[in-house]
Amino acid sequence: MRVEIERRFLAAPEVLTRCQSGVHIRQGYLHTDDKNTLRVRRAGERGFLTWKGKKQGSSRAEFEREISPDTADFLLRLLPPERCLEKMRYRVEHAGLMWDVDVFEGPLAGLILAEVELQHEGQPVTLPPWVMREVTHEKRYRNSRLVGRRSPPRNRAA
Template sequence: MAIEIERKYLIDLEKLGTLKNGNKIKQGYITTNKDAVVRVRVKNNKGYLTIKGSNIGVSRLEFEYEIPLVEANEILDKLCQKPIIDKTRYIIDIHNHIWEVDIFHGDNEGLVIAEVELKDENEHIEFPLWIKEEVTGDIKYYNSNLMKYPYSQWKNSYK
């Protein structure tokens, strides 16, 4: 059984500085409900099918499988709900943790989120200076929710 333990944060890009070697990611959702999400992702010319269970605290089941790129693109185009999530991910290794910084584009332009995966829910994290606010568990920041309620529309409901 694969378990993902992850925390999410808003960040201050000015304190972060210059980012290099980002990976373009396009991802879409076949289904989203309270019990599970099924998503397709294209990253670095590879396709992935991912199934995630519902959150229990900061943990959830996660299963990910590489699929042919042609099939991933066809699923994104023909089977996924729109809009597709478009972002650039930067990997930063700091304080013995790998941070994934996502800069969103398209309908989610302006949103920047950092995620850190943990080995244990109670694992100690040394926060980089660029961390502003934890948003773990706030559903509006879930990628599956950003597809339904893009950041560009938050001024009318969330912000």
């Protein structure tokens, strides 16, 4: 089982000038509680089923398996709309690291999150100029907490 180590940030719209070709993602949450998240995702032409464990610092256990796109679509159709979200994901390189920039759609339109996966929690990260503030430890910016919202979380000072 792999350990996911990532930091997440609110991103300014200026990042969109660096976003060239992205992949459309629709994901839904089959189960979520304080210790477990089970998600199904359709990312472009691929499907995934992912379990994520409890977050500890910037890390958590993750188990992901590719599933057929038809299976992903079937599972997503079983979920009510308030358990799903849609976004475009772009990959943007900065200072030797690859960032995932998520531009949310639907009720979350206007929200742009950028995350970077790390090799270890203490790994230094040179922040791009389009990063506004870190939200790694703010639960309200987790995708599993964003589903069902009628608008993006309000940006308040950290």
